[in-house]
Amino acid sequence: MNYCNPTWNNRGQLSATDIRGANLFYGLRTASAVGAASLGQRLYVFAKGLDDNRIYHMSAASGRPFDPWVEMPGGGLTEDAIASASLSNRIYVFIKGMDNRIYHTSAADGQPFGGWVEMPGGGLTEDSIAAASLGNGIHAFVRGMDNRVYDNFAEDSQPFGGWFLIR
Template identity: 35%
Template sequence: MTAPPHTPLHRRRSSRLATMVAVLLTALAAVFATTAPAGATTPWQEADHNASTPDSPAMAYYLGSHIEVIRGQDNALWFNVDGGPFNHIGGVTYAAPTITSFNGQLWIWHTGQNGDVWGQSLANPNEPNHRRWYWNSPIQYRTQNIGGSGSAVRPTLGPAVAASPDHLHFIVVGANERIYHGFMDVNRNFSSWSEMPGGARTESAAGASTSPDGRLTVLHRGTDNRIYRQGLNLRNWQWDHNWQQMRNTNTNAAPSIAYNGHDGLMVEAWRDAGTGQILTSESLTYAAEATAPQGVPRGNNVASPSAPRVSSGPNGVDLTIRGGRFYDVQGHYFRDNVIYYIYNYYN
């Protein structure tokens, strides 16, 4: 920009200085907008706006990308990569699916129409065109007679899945509302199912995560709408044998949990039963010693008609939700059934 010929020299210098300062502040604002500190208001991203789900979406980080999987309005499985268009996988499920990596492979797991758990691994992860990704034929983890008398997993409740170096752990809810644990080894051999100790009952799916200290942590919604936690020591395969209540929790949906590698803690997320607001907390990795956390609203105080999902990311945890016709505190509109997400939610 050239100053008018009759502008005094000191005014031209001041104008140039003001322009340089404005450019610098704009650049700094852009930097801080993408590296907001923990606790700051975090921007949500909208995934493919043409996609829609009646349930909770799920997310995993794999080979440098974030992959989401949903149950579509057609009850089939769909996936996307880094917030892009959703692609059809197929199958039929009436529950929220889950996605995780195990033994170097990416897996999608869902509950089938008869209550069995089905899984598919990504067949060609090195294909750069994600629209050409395809998934291997599904394998079946039978749940018949899981609770006796021919019962199985409730078809409307998806499995919680968490990976350790040698096993992929499954937490499912039977038709009798009791909670069961099983696992798959690296050779794809499945264990028998066993009820978790403590006699808990729930009407929602469970949440599960492993951590480097050799623990599997499981969350469930109790019949009193409080969230309860129990851990399995993977070194000696001993459960805590009692469920620890997380105070200040009140939910009517499935809780979620993921390991936060950045801070070495567990992050829990849930939907408040009264307001629908998404609440989160951090706790110590060792479940039996963890201090009961407080619920903290994050990410512009959003709400959702379904449970949120947290998952481990490269720099913290990632969070994804289903939108539900609401405005956040800053006036942003979250459209009904559309998928929204935050990468590095706790960073």
């Protein structure tokens, strides 16, 4: 990479491939948006890239070193914290997109993540998301644009429903 001359090589700007390569070599520079969850004997860590708002993940089996950082599939971007939780044999990841909509993705144990899907119900938030599993279900919580707290729930291996006001 030669970025000393601003009229050459992308006018001095790193390409997405350059950023990924630097992250692999030097380690990902992350912002404060970090989340983690365990699934089986594996620990997953999620982070927002400091320079690009992309979402990355790494994982490690119990007692083993972490794999390198890898960008989450689907091109999701966020400026906020990343929420994650596991249920049964799936790990779920939730973000507030750059458009204030709430998105999620998931992966079965040992499988790759899918792309980002908007949560049903059309919810919007200006804040980070919280997630937790309980019994046979997984919950995503947000502060709505009306400053009230909402919950979107899915039973194991079922789609999420709409947003419900928590009273």
